[in-house]
Amino acid sequence: MYSSCSYPATARLVLDSAPQGACDVVSWNTIIAGYLRAGMPNKALQAFGEMAKEQVRLDDVTLLNALVASARTGTVKVGRLCHALVVVNGVGINCHMGSSLISMYAKCGLAEDARKVFDGMHERNVVCWTSMISGYTQLGKFKEAVELFRDMQISGMKADDATIATVVSSCAQMGALDLGCYVHAYCDVHGLGKELSVKNSLIDMYSKCGDIKKAYEIFSGLTKRDVFSWTAMIMGFAVNGLCGEALDLFAQMEGEGKVIPSEVTFLGVLTSCSHGGLLEQGYHHFQRMSTVYNLAPRIEHYGCMVDLLGRAKLLAEASQFIKEMPIAPDVVVWRSLLFACRACGEVGLAEYVAERILELEPKKCAGHVLLSNVYATTSRWVDVNKLRTPMDGIRMSKQPGCSFIEVDGCVHEFFAGDESHLETEAIYNILLGINELLVAESFVI
Secondary structure, three states: OOOOOOOHHHHHHHHHHOOOOOOOHHHHHHHHHHHHHOOOHHHHHHHHHHHHHOOOOOOHHHHHHHHHHHHHHOOHHHHHHHHHHHHHOOOOOOHHHHHHHHHHHHHOOOHHHHHHHHHOOOOOOHHHHHHHHHHHHHOOOHHHHHHHHHHHHHHOOOOOHHHHHHHHHHHHHHOOHHHHHHHHHHHHHHOOOOOHHHHHHHHHHHHHOOOHHHHHHHHHOOOOOOHHHHHHHHHHHHHOOOHHHHHHHHHHHHHHOOOOOOHHHHHHHHHHHHHHOOHHHHHHHHHHHHHOOOOOOOHHHHHHHHHHHHHOOOHHHHHHHHHOOOOOOOHHHHHHHHHHHHHHOOHHHHHHHHHHHHHHOOOEOHHHHHHHHHHHHOOOHHHHHHHHHHHOOOOOEOOOOEEEEEEOOEEEEEEOOOOOOOOHHHHHHHHHHHHHHHHHOOOOO
16 A cells, blocks of 8 residues: 555555565565655665565566666666576566566667567567667667568557657657658558657657648647647757747747746757847846746756857857856867857867866867867967877777768668768769869868
């Protein structure tokens, strides 16, 4: 009773007061489930360990709860132990156990282990498929997520709203509009997509793929809107350069008063102000986060403000703003200031900022590359060479750029300097031709 009513501490006192050996597997499972229900996964794992020490025989429910706790805490060691116990005890990986294992491995960042479990299952339901697709999406493997969705259709398994929301999210991250439209049409044909979570995902997808008109059409057709609906649309306007529309929509959200904005909502608002160069409005909304809504600004919000000041070429104010931040600035904040230094040709400040970036990322060269660009902007070519020459010697790494492009519903992935594509020669010939045209028209490359 206490566990079900979200009083796990009281439930545990009852368990501890029981005579030695009186607590069976059901009692322990209730305690572990209570901790999970109360959002205390670490306590759940602790109870699981104590249960094992008491030599209480584990059952399916115990292992499932332990897998959920492992997934929430990222404790792959316990998750692997549960997997081993499933195999050793001959419990068998049914759909419920399989989906839990897949989710655990994915949330611990182990996509290959999750896929091994998925491929080894003799029977799969829609939850198993969705768990694997969701795992790929969470780990940034968007192309694999979409490909698995296609395999799901080929297998004859019908998707549900949870599957659709996840696949649409992958399409959004890749900018795959044709694929996203196909998934939307799939919803209409199969009577799916009625859930608000799917509608919100579609708004986000169309916004990120540049079809802001379609995104707003879906948003306008919603009979009920939650904070995610408003936030997705506000952010959609912001990233598509429609700053006025984003701020107007936020004003409408506040005017209706039905939904309270979240930290992410304000991120969209501040992004709009930054892209639109709206300095006063940016400060106004930044202050209202805490004074009106009691929301503590996160590092992303401070980054938006630094970017806003940088775009306004107020470098001294941006630097002072960083010094007065109540939390330590991260690489993104410093990089925003360094970009502003490049735009203004402010070498002295750029050198200071590059040092801060190097302290945070000693093995990456992003700060050095940006600083060399500042030197180049001010025609300090000797400093450019001095900076770039030793970069190889100190083992700095540069993450290769990656791009997705969709052609006829097929998503192609390219890295910087990539030669793996079947039509590499034709692609580079086209790029060479474009380059020659730009040079002929006197564009700077």
